[in-house]
Amino acid sequence: MSKSAAERRTRKRLVTRQTISDVATRLFFERGFDHVTIDEIAEAADVGRMTVFNHFPRKEDMFFDREQEMRDVAFAAIQTRDAGTSPIQALGALAHRLIEQPHPSYPLFGGTYLFVETALASESLKARARQMRDDFVRALADVLADAVNRPRDDPDAHLAASLIASVWSVAFTQAHELFGRKRDTNEASRIFLDLIDRGTVGIGAALAGTAYI
């Protein structure tokens, strides 16, 4: 049982991490991110205060615990696109696919409502979300440049990446707000795809003549 034994420590570590994350998420949803202290989380999870920081360097990391997954879905769509499909087209197609058959790591509107509202209620969480978006844009610029064999500092790659993030961000925000007003997933999906499609057209025009379109 050497393999299982060798992993017990790792398993226990992950259990501790998950416990902290679960307890913290529950408290954040109940009382709002800003009204929960690290001490309370440590107490509720029955661990020492330093253990919390050991697993989550920043308080916000307990809330945004799936950053990487969403990012990977987008990058995979670009990297595994069919020959003859441009990166921009591939991302537009991804949006439609996500609406038709939602990805488990990428839930939309109804499924994210409480999560998004909790995030929007906290300046710290909004700040962290903006930072994540920034990091995403940087990484996306690299992926785009690689995808069409251009240097990573190609200004067009950065323009494309930034515009894509804007379009997705506005589309999601508007769909979320519409869902909040009407509680209608279909209508939210419609405005989401409409904004994505019009944005995609715009990005195509801005990048016309380059390899990204």
Next chain:
Amino acid sequence: MSKSAAERRTRKRLVTRQTISDVATRLFFERGFDHVTIDEIAEAADVGRMTVFNHFPRKEDMFFDREQEMRDVAFAAIQTRDAGTSPIQALGALAHRLIEQPHPSYPLFGGTYLFVETALASESLKARARQMRDDFVRALADVLADAVNRPRDDPDAHLAASLIASVWSVAFTQAHELFGRKRDTNEASRIFLDLIDRGTVGIGAALAGTAYI
């Protein structure tokens, strides 16, 4: 001398504020934002610690002390545009005007190099800059909607505002980086206007058929 006398208190207050701002800015440039404490600023400005917070609720406010002015330049360009000129066109024209005859409140590249590098070296300052951008996008959406007599929650206004912020942000960042590499203001200006122009075309395509183009 009643008028002058009645304003002495106000004048003194502004002097105190300016002193703090000047001292803080100097320290930030010398040693980096994150390596200057509020206590040091208070000490160097010869005021009490609470006086600093009295004038600048957040540490970052001592660095970004001209947010509003830049915002006003952009909004004025939209609101005072000629009849027959669309908001998007007016902002495109503003970019060219700023390059030809730089606005005192809106210096570009060379004039902002140290300022920008200092901001980029600090996570707190970058976070504040992102927040300012977010606020700007929200306000810009309102100005755009008002300018073409559309409701302020018009999704198109938000799409336009977000795309504009992206384009300007990328254009400025790329120009700044190019200036850092080559120390050539002309080349920086060229890439800035090129990205603005291509972005403007893209925004026009995304918003085709609306009143914003």
Next chain:
DNA sequence: TACATAAATATACTGAGTATAGAAAGCAAG
């Protein structure tokens, strides 16, 4: 059993930001 390593923890610290009460300065009116 003995040794090595990783995880958890205790303690003490830094620094931004808040709350509050009080001191000092400016100002108006008698």
Next chain:
DNA sequence: CTTGCTTTCTATACTCAGTATATTTATGTA
């Protein structure tokens, strides 16, 4: 000029996130 009102400034004491460091406890291996 002094009395009383308002604004600005300041001192004190706090909260909370995050860091540094050393120590303990649990686990894995020889």
